[in-house]
Amino acid sequence: QATTRIVYGYTAVTDFASVFVAVEEGYFKKRNLEVEPKFIPLNSTIPAAIQSDSLQIGGPTPSVYLQSVDGGLDHVVVGGGGLTAKSQTGYAVVGRAGTGIRSAQDFVGKKVGVPGLGAFLHVGFRGWLKQSGVDYKKVNFIEASFPQHGDLLRGGSLDAVVTADPFMARILDSGAGYVASYYGTFLTEGMPTILHTARRDWVAKNQAAARGFREALVEAAAFINKPANEARLRAIIGKYIKVPPEVLAKMQISPPGPVIVEKQLDYWVGLMKDQEMLRTDPKVATLIAR
């Protein structure tokens, strides 16, 4: 059987760990897949790259994926990356020192920085505000990339930021801010943070490859879940996400969720409909490749 070549697009988060492991441990090769991971700076360009066949499979966040489907792209989910977890303290909303922001109510009228408007952290945070009975429209969201969060808090341009490690740790260490809430711990557990998607016609033509891809991820998940593999796992991640070693050693790795079910997509559709991010009702059942 001939090998199938797959260029895979990822961004710089640990939720892609299962893909990296499957490449490094040869799980793909075993299934006649030649996967070449390609770093993509902006998550939201992934669907277009898939559409133009520059990528065969890519890892958009659920909000990016669902919006592209909403816009009319015919892509399906082949598998999943990381999952949300109650134990996640790798991201949080951080208040500027001296503001005293704590509860969801305190954010009303404040300027809050998020790394991407409409992206994973933003949608989740708004979900938390709503869950806490606060109208998120009364909060000023401003987009600012991670590395700037600390500077913007210090300079007083923002009152709070929704941020993640390792940037969060640096902000806390410098005393520029404090954790107002680990809001992630209030969100539903076990929801995907990254989806592996491909064009529907590509999947139809490469059924075996798509299945093989998912199976390799399942095998990789098992690898990740074994505590003994921790050191090797971090080494593998470090190969694809180039961060300083001390940062790599401390990074929290979200649990893998290689197989996506309808309920998980439903959760995101619900959250996004709530926040008026979708115009149509995506038929979730047809979006998951079996």
Place this chain on the structure above:
Amino acid sequence: MAAARRGAPHGGAAVSRGRALAESLAVLLALLALWWLAAHARWLSPVFVPTPEGMLASLQQGLVGGELAGFTAATVLRMLLGWGLACAAGIALGALIGISATARAWIQPTLEFVRPLPASAVLPLAISIFGLSPAMVLAVVAFGAMWPVLLATVHGFASVHPRLREVAGALQLSQPAFVFKVGLPNALPDILAGMRLAMTVALIVAVVGEMLASQPGLGQAILLAARAFRASELFAGIALLGAIGFLSNALLAVAERRLLRWQHP
């Protein structure tokens, strides 16, 4: 043809303004028709290229019910302020470089070094140092839009005919008098062309600034529409940019015709 400047030229007899406008419109409409055809025949994916009517609907919706009108005003204001700053800075610096060998030696190399730095890469640095304020974005817009005016001014000064330099020398015109009476008028055609470009660049950098520095305006609207794969809204934003660009340029073209009357008396 431009050959016969004096009197009524031969060949394409003076085309009336009305007819020119009609032709101009016809070309644009032909292009729109092509787009309509391309969209309906599905030569292009509807995810990225909407139908013209879809775009119009989004435009209407955004302008009447949504925030598009306010965004447009914000972008226009940012563009105009940035353009004004850019023109002032470009002409002043250009004149300085144009007449002073000292300025050429000291500051031109620095300018040439920062010129190729993309706003998309400089802006994050500027945000880190100066914070996220509208004034900072404005400064970046002015910075980005300054170059066409600056280069044109420098060239305009360099291209003063030697004979005119000698006239100025014979009359012992002071440096400022040379700048205002010979250099700048001589550079005017170049400066005006540069200002037209600068206007466009100002608009584009304003939009990029809004995208990168999260300021309210068409840039943000376009960015969010693109991220949400809402092609019709994206194109509505682009159409508004086109309209802004067209109007500002039409105004400039009128000013240019008046100021350059001596070229085609």
Place this chain on the structure above:
Amino acid sequence: MLRALRPFVFPLLLLAALEWWTRTIGKDSDALAPPTRAAQAFAAALTDGSLLQATAFTLGSAAAGLGVACGLGILLGTLLGLSRRAAGMGFLTIEVLRPVPSVALIPLVMLAWGFGFRMEIAVIAFASVWPMLILTQAAVRQVEPRLLEVASALQLGPAARFTKIVLPAMVPRLFVALRLGVAIALVVAVTVEIAANPHGMGYALIIAQQSLDPALMLAWLGWIGVVGYAINVGTLWLQRAVARRMGEQP
């Protein structure tokens, strides 16, 4: 000796200010690093070969895109500059298309061509064709009218009229357009790489930023400036050489 140093005084002052800032007020910043650390990072990038490859990609696509833009811009600009009729017909369309930000086109061209050379060239060409066109048009309008009369008195054909009269007469102004176009092409190339295309200097810059290496990011930014500066020096040199060949008196 001192005279030769004059161009570097301002950049050095700026760098010193940045060094001071990043070591005092901004020492906790994740987006900035002292220039001295950037220099170290630069040396590392130089030795591992990544520098050359990325630079070649960016310059290659900038050159190709600018080439397309020059060809189209000069041709169209000359036509519009010579014929008032054509200028009138094209005015509306050009002015409506011109302000479309090239970044807004990135999703569109990605769809058509995916990652790589072609999409980048397309965006660069779109962005830099307008300055070439506008400046060419202005340049043609400023060609000495008497020379155009000489051309028609000799009944030069359109091609000869263009190559023998109009083109040489606008050469000085074309160089201004070219210098502007080069900078725009480079800026757009880097921007496209930052936003979407995973190749070249912009991509290297954004990877550095996302992998928490502000020193390397700054090194890339400085390198982009150096590359742009070098190209500009080259263009200026070319301009002077051409002017000398065309009989300009010193």
Place this chain on the structure above:
Amino acid sequence: MGEALLRMEGVAIHLGGREILSPTDLRVARGEFVCVIGPSGCGKTTLLRAAAGFVAPQAGTVALAGRPVQGPSRAAAFVFQDYGRALLPWRSVAGNVSLALEAAGVAAAERPARIDRVLQTVGLAPHAAKFPAQLSGGMQQRVQIARCLAQEPTLLMMDEPFGALDAMTRENLQDELARLVREQGLTVLFVTHDLEEAIYLGDRVLALRSNPTADRPSLAALIDVPIARPRHQLETREHPEFLRLRRELYHYLGHD
């Protein structure tokens, strides 16, 4: 004197809202040499430009060899008054002359010889490699004349072609031009502000006046010069007919 090569009928020109040239008739026969004189700003250049097809008259028709003139033609060469502007600054003297040959499609191999010949005629052969900016005013003027001669036209229109030349050079070129006309059957329309030159060179002299009105049209006089050819610089200028014409034209121009 043969059929009319150039024929202007009722040609009138308005510039800047003012009538510069009131309706004027003129016929120039093949091989004829017509000189145009008149005070500064009276419309000599304008008349010539209309004849060459650079401007379309507001009224009347211009015909060259029986065909209406729509624009400039290579059969007619034009020497511009502002010589400095009519040269390509980026081409050497030889290159500027070459332009006319290139326009006419002369083979590259043939050009050097022909360029050299015309440069010899105007006395610029030693300066062939110089650029216009390196030439004196009179030399620039001669380059332009050389270019027009290289064109080998049937009709030569010259707008004060010798205005910047010293007496010697001017007299040499006058005689050279007269020889060319005689030998090659050239037709010339020649603007000058020098009365004597007009009489010395012309078969006929046309005098224009400024600010034409209905009863004082642009065309002040059109006078035959009944002096035999070849003419000679010294003898002709002492010819009684020459002196008479000079007085007569002086009257038309100055005290009219």
Place this chain on the structure above:
Amino acid sequence: MGEALLRMEGVAIHLGGREILSPTDLRVARGEFVCVIGPSGCGKTTLLRAAAGFVAPQAGTVALAGRPVQGPSRAAAFVFQDYGRALLPWRSVAGNVSLALEAAGVAAAERPARIDRVLQTVGLAPHAAKFPAQLSGGMQQRVQIARCLAQEPTLLMMDEPFGALDAMTRENLQDELARLVREQGLTVLFVTHDLEEAIYLGDRVLALRSNPTADRPSLAALIDVPIARPRHQLETREHPEFLRLRRELYHYLGHD
């Protein structure tokens, strides 16, 4: 005739690697009118440009009113040979003349009257609002002369200033210039290619020759014109001294 206003000593100029002007001495007294003649391309313009300080000579010194000339000064006005290029195309006739007044710091209120006066002198008052591109060659030349007159210089350097003018206008301006020189004590250095004009106007005439060598220097002759002033167009030109000088200079130029 008073002290020397302009004093050139051993002035030599090389251009393009060739000696254009071999070492030349010249003293022009205050109130004197010196004309320069010579064949096309012999270096008349070059000599004038050196006197005005536009080019620095390779050898020798130039002094104006006793002070060495480092560059152009407002006390000396210069009429350029290529008149079309010496005007600001974006300024009207009046605006171009005004430039000289602005440079001299004349109050805005005073300017219109003075502009009108000099335009009257050169016969351009009705054209004050036109742009250079709307003027004939002769009119452009007169605008430049008007600008130089408005400057009220002590030394006037004119490079073929009347070259594009018809006989009438030229004679009027010649007499006008002579009157100004007499009344205001102006000093003039005047290049012309017209022998008669040189004799008619000059107190002295300087003849230059082309291609100077060691034993044939640039300065071919420097001749006094012993004809009383005021001179008259008709009478002076028939003066026996005038005819003698004409022959003599003709010899220097043509058959030398």
